[in-house]
Every structure is written in C-alpha cells, then in structure tokens.
Amino acid sequence: MSYAPGARHSVIPSTALGADERALVAEFVDERIRPIATELDETERFPAEIFAEMGKIGLFGVTVPDDAGGVGGTALDYLFVMESLSYGYASIADQCGLVEILGSLLNLYGTPAQRERYLAPLLSAEKLGAYALTEPxxxxxxxSITTRATRTAxxxxxxxxxxxxxxxxxxxxxxxxxxxxxxxxKRGGISVFIVDVxxxxxxxxxxxxxxxxxxxxVGGLVFDDVILSPDALLGEEGKAFGYMMKVLAKGRLGIAGLSLGISRAALDCAVRQSLDRSQFGKPIADNQAISFSLATIATELRAATALCVTAAQAIDAGADDAEMLCSMAKLTASENCVRHTDAALQVFGGNGFIRGYEIERLYRDARITKIxxxxxxxxxxxxxxALLKGAQA
Ligand SMILES: Cc1cc2nc3c(=O)[nH]c(=O)nc-3n(C[C@H](O)[C@H](O)[C@H](O)COP(=O)(O)OP(=O)(O)OC[C@H]3O[C@@H](n4cnc5c(N)ncnc54)[C@H](O)[C@@H]3O)c2cc1C
Structure with a gap:
C-alpha cells in the first residue's frame, strides 16, 4: 500500500483484527476524528463523545482478553490501532494508549472485585483512568518517588x-x-494503588x-492523607517495579505507533502541498530538493514501521529482547516523527507556520513523543x- 495522499490506511499488518475491523478503524479515523482535529487542538476540548464511541465499537483494551471486556488482540494489533488513530489525531491515540496500560495492569494484577469495579467501565469509557507515576x-x-503509602489499622x-x-x-x-x-x-518497597479521585x-x-x-x-494530583481501604492495593505489596516492566514495553510500543501515525499524516500533507503549490511556473514537487525530502521521509517511515512491527512481534512471542526492541522502536519512531514534521512543514514555506494548517499542528503534536x-x-x-549485558554474557 502506498503513502499517497488519500491512501488513509495503515501499512501495519494485524493478527486478530480482520479486514472488516481494519476498515472500521480507518473509517472511524476519516469520518469521526480527522474532521474535528483542528477544533480539538484550538479549544483543548476533551472529546468525551469520541471516547464513548470508541468504548462502544471496541477500540479500547486491544490486548486485553475478550472475556475481560477487551478486544483480545495482539501487540501488533495494538500498534496498528495506535498508528491509525494517531493519523487522525494524536490526542485520541493517547487516550487509547492510556487505557491499554491501565487495562493491562488491572487485567494482570486486579482482583475480580477490582476488575469489575474499574476494568469493565474503563474499557467501555464509562470511567476515565489516570496513570500517576511522575512527581515534581x-x-x-x-x-526516587516520595509519595508515601503508610499502613494503618x-x-x-x-x-x-x-x-x-x-x-x-x-x-x-x-x-x-x-x-x-x-x-x-525500588527493590521491593514501591507499590501500586487504585485511588478514586x-x-x-x-x-x-x-x-x-x-x-x-x-x-x-494533563494536570496534577495531590494526595493529602487519603484514607485507602486494604483493597486499594493493586497486586502484591512491593511489586510495582516488576508490574511496570510488564506493561511499559507495550506503552513504548504504543507511543512508537502514535509517532508513526503523525509521520504518515505529515508526509501526506507534504506530498499534497508539493503537487498543489507552484512556484517558478511549476509544482514545487518538480524540484529535486522537495521530492528527495519526501522520498527520505517515506523511506525512514517504512524503516521505522518495520522496526515497530518487529518489536510488536517480539512482545507477542514473549521474546527476551522485546523490551530492548520496544525502546528501539520508540526511539526511532519518535525521533523520526519530530524530524519528519519539520521537513514536511518546510515544504509548506510560510503557510506551514500559520495556525489552521494541519502540518502546523502536527509539528507541535510531534515534540512530546521524544519525552x-x-x-x-x-x-x-x-x-x-541490554547491548552491553549481552556482550558480557
Ligand atoms: C504531556 C505529558 C503527558 C505526560 N503523561 C504522564 C502520565 O500520564 N503519567 C505520568 O506518570 N507521567 C506523565 N508524564 C511525565 C513524563 O513521563 C516525564 O515528563 C518524562 O518521563 C521525563 O521526566 P521529567 O520531565 O521529570 O524529566 P527529567 O527526568 O528531569 O529529565 C530531564 C532531562 O534529563 C535527561 N536525563 C535524566 N536522567 C538522565 C540520565 N541518567 N542520563 C541521560 N539523560 C538523563 C532526560 O532524558 C531529559 O532530557 C507526562 C509528561 C507530559 C509532558
């Protein structure tokens, strides 16, 4: 499949998702997300109605088993969904990524009562969750976190x-x-809690x-001597780092997919503009400086996509190097994405700097993927x- 403008479909293969489900994702992106992306960016509005629809059609919890309310797909399917949604608008993909991490944690480590209370409503978008690690x-x-949970009666x-x-x-x-x-x-003294906000x-x-x-x-949360019942603890006391390791690789793969989606959208914008805009009596695409820049983005995007697919397959196979591959995928796709949106914006000249052009938004949306x-x-x-450990073994 090509990256030509209008070919609004991901080249990432899927395992559990069939052709109809893939078409449904592409249609949702084209008809429900892309038309409102500019408005969402300008108003900073939380698109609750889009998330409710995603909950209904089953776009949350891609790798969560279907008997737990998820899609029952693989990491490769998850990569496909993240890339596709992000082609529409990264903030929508971001929500999907957040639900994937929370859903995976609750499914793996939650008690039946915790799963019933939090996992089912999370996947149907009736409840919104947050993943709170970072501190000032x-x-x-x-x-080095200092948020403290002390045992009480x-x-x-x-x-x-x-x-x-x-x-x-x-x-x-x-x-x-x-x-x-x-x-x-961090060697057994850090735990995870579920806290009602x-x-x-x-x-x-x-x-x-x-x-x-x-x-x-995005914002802050303050816990001022909050009283939690014993069943607020997720999994076992002191096991948080192990749990995070289990889900963080998937989280990184998700952001890699999100970065690919931004790059693909930027490339489409730049290809279209290079054909539509004429200077010196011909489309700017007729200048090798422009067409080679497009060729570089397209090639790097394909290479990054292949690496992301390899990382997803490594997760699905339970491979020892899955964590390293997911870091490689995230590093490559996010650094590409920042460069690609910059190169694509250059094709627009001054227009690229003006609010309302998709490329101007993509350029801003890309930057956080490296952070x-x-x-x-x-x-x-x-x-x-991983490299040095492997060499010393
Ligand atoms: C939009 C947004 C959404 C976010 N969402 C969430 C969320 O949902 N949940 C959550 O918990 N957090 C979230 N974060 C936080 C995010 O994960 C952190 O910002 C990120 O991990 C970096 O931490 P920091 O900002 O404290 O930077 P720092 O850790 O202070 O790092 C500053 C710089 O130093 C570099 N650095 C630090 N240590 C080293 C080292 N050992 N070697 C080399 N370089 C180093 C870093 O790479 C970086 O360039 C979000 C942040 C943003 C901006």
Missing part, C-alpha cells in the same frame, strides 16, 4: 503529589505509584496548557544496557 522531583528516575494512608498526569483533570480513578517501604525503595483528601492540582496534543488533559513514556535518553540507556 522524580521523572526519569522513578525509583483501616488499610493505607496516602500522601504526596503527582504532576504531568494524563487525564488528571477528568479522571474518575488513578493508578498511583507510592513508596510502602522506604528502606527497600473524588474521595476526601484527593485534589486535582492544576490543568496544564501544552504545546501540542492539546486535547489530552513522555521515557525520554530518548532513557530509551538509549535501556538499549545500551
């Missing part, structure tokens, strides 16, 4: 602050990383206004550690 003093170094008492949390301004519940044993720290002691701190992906609601879900530097750290 702890971003890349999650082992009733259960737990939670105190601390989380920042830059996706969905914090709108979430019904948050999955929160907290220290339960300061002496053990409307309960006493929890407050939404502020609502961030961002450079891009502006319809994604969230682990910065590029953190991906290089994971890759180099």
């Amino acid at each position: 003093g702890s971003g890349s170094d999650l082992g 009733e259960g737990w008492q939670l105190r601390g602050e989380k920042i830059y949390i996706h969905n914090a301004p709108v979430a019904d519940f948050a999955v929160v990383l907290a220290v339960t044993d300061p002496e053990l720290g 409307d309960q006493p002691g929890v407050s939404r701190a502020y609502h961030e206004h961002k450079m891009g992906q502006r319809a994604s609601q 969230y879900e682990g910065t590029s530097e953190m991906q290089r750290l994971i890759i180099s550690r």
